[in-house]
Amino acid sequence: MAHSEIDSAAPAPRRSLLQTLEIDLRLLGMIGAFILVCLVFNVLTDGRFLTPRNIFNLTIQTVSVAIMATGMVFIIVTRHIDLSVGALLATCSAVMAMTQTEILPYLLGLGLGHPLTPWIAIAVGVICGALIGAFHGWLIGYLTIPAFIVTLGGLLVWRNAAWYITSGKTIGPLDDTFQKFGGINGTLGASASWVVGLLALAGALFGLWAARRNKIRHDFPVKPIWAEVVLAGVIGAAILGFVAVLNAYEVPARRLQRLFEMRGEVMPEGFTQSYGLPISVLVLIAIAIVMTLIARRTRFGRYVFATGGNPDAAELSGINTRWLTVKIFALMGVLCAISAVVASARLTNHSNDIGTLDELRVIAAAVIGGTALAGGMGTIHGAILGALIMQSLQSGMAMVGVDAPLQNIVVGAVLVLAVLIDIIYRRRTGAA
Missing domain, CATH: 1.10.3470 (ABC transporter involved in vitamin B12 uptake, BtuC)
Structure with a gap:
């Protein structure tokens, strides 16, 4: 009895930062x-x-x-x-x-x-x-x-x-x-790219929230709030940073001028346009x-991974592996x-x-x-x-x-x- 009490009172093993964030x-x-790779080639290419x-x-x-x-x-x-x-x-x-x-x-x-x-x-x-x-x-x-x-x-x-x-x-x-x-x-331009980026960020945040809610509903362990915030921050920085970089690439002035000439217009002085996404x-x-x-x-996805894990067991469980291959x-x-x-x-x-x-x-x-x-x-x-x-x-x-x-x-x-x-x-x- 005393032994079981000692075991139950033992502290849970400490988790590392990566384990807390549940990062693969x-x-x-x-x-x-x-x-x-990017940093090395950036140095080599000045x-x-x-x-x-x-x-x-x-x-x-x-x-x-x-x-x-x-x-x-x-x-x-x-x-x-x-x-x-x-x-x-x-x-x-x-x-x-x-x-x-x-x-x-x-x-x-x-x-x-x-x-x-x-x-x-x-x-x-x-x-x-x-x-x-x-x-x-x-x-x-x-x-x-x-x-x-x-x-x-x-x-x-x-x-x-x-x-x-x-x-x-x-x-x-x-x-x-x-x-x-x-x-x-075929690009979206700066404004539409920001809209898409913000929508993507909203979708990613909703996915994190839905996953957390689903774990709580099924009594699975969840990450602490600060870990969710850190992960959301990293995802947000990656998405918006990517959009910002692509928006920083501007259409060459000569190409813009040709586009205006094709429409019979004169390009305003100092006009710029970003490619975007x-x-x-x-x-x-x-x-x-x-x-x-x-x-x-x-079900198709589950069958794919089940067949790859053990083809014989998948077939015995009723999966039509031949049709799945097709x-x-x-x-x-x-x-x-x-x-x-x-x-x-x-x-x-x-x-x-x-x-x-x-x-x-x-x-x-x-x-x-x-x-x-x-x-x-x-x-x-x-x-x-x-x-x-x-x-x-x-x-x-x-x-x-x-x-x-x-x-x-x-x-x-x-x-x-x-x-x-x-x-x-x-x-x-x-x-x-």
Whole structure:
């Protein structure tokens, strides 16, 4: 009796600051690595790396790979791999480019500039990506051909199918509205960017409050109020700081002058205009939110992670793993099509080399972001952060003057190192 009284009176073990804030150490490590990369390249480039202009360019260059990386998380979590995403992007891009420039003008008389042209082209591209992805999933799930073989074949097939669709030509320029999804040609401006930033901040704060309320309702332990305030402050600073940096990048005076001349107007003296948030970044944010909700709040998401954790147990519990595989690869195809919109819109045309080596960048982004190759574990935000780290490395090395072959060597070495660190981390923490 006395012993039990002593045990009950014993103080609770002290928690560290990170434990109190409930911050994922792996995520914190990736953020630290990203900050370190930025600081190192900023020093090597004499302060040019962390300028608003370069951060803007870095952001829009990351979007295409990051979108596909969110889908690659589901692929790898279920113990598969997709080597065809770059080639599938090229095929979807070719289909959308031909739809805009050849098919719609010929069949329906809808040329470039018609309000329906870009949306019909995007719909056709998304359907094309979904069908090809579902076909891959059917070969893998129902015919039990290994995903590595199916998607390796897809890499060869769809890369060259894109070439035949366009007869090896560069197709462009694309529709003006379509080009707004690429980045530089489609931005919100300063005022609208602040509105979006404040809405994002409000959404983040509401999410923190709702999560705390849900824990209290189910009698789960919650963070102290000061920890919630600190976390909210960090999130708010990150969101509003990001908007402020992008708003600091102003449209060049010559381009503004040309825009005024095209409208038959004279630019007022001293007039300036900020680019603000690119529309492509808003697309990535929307996809990140949707994919996170799918992963955490839907039956499909639970089935994905359950299958990756133990495929045999998942099948015995009644999950149709074959049909699940079809749906996962179809989703990957849709994301490849959306990435094709962003990539071709940024280039303002479809080119034969679009998406080349993207499959390797996408896989690397997911793995660097903490997705376990053994399956069962991965996060959407981790994959996006992995894509940002990859693009930062490549952009920084390009600004320093590192040759392209050496850039690929460094990226390959970073990928292997990231997997090694992940393995060591899982062994020490006892993670699956």
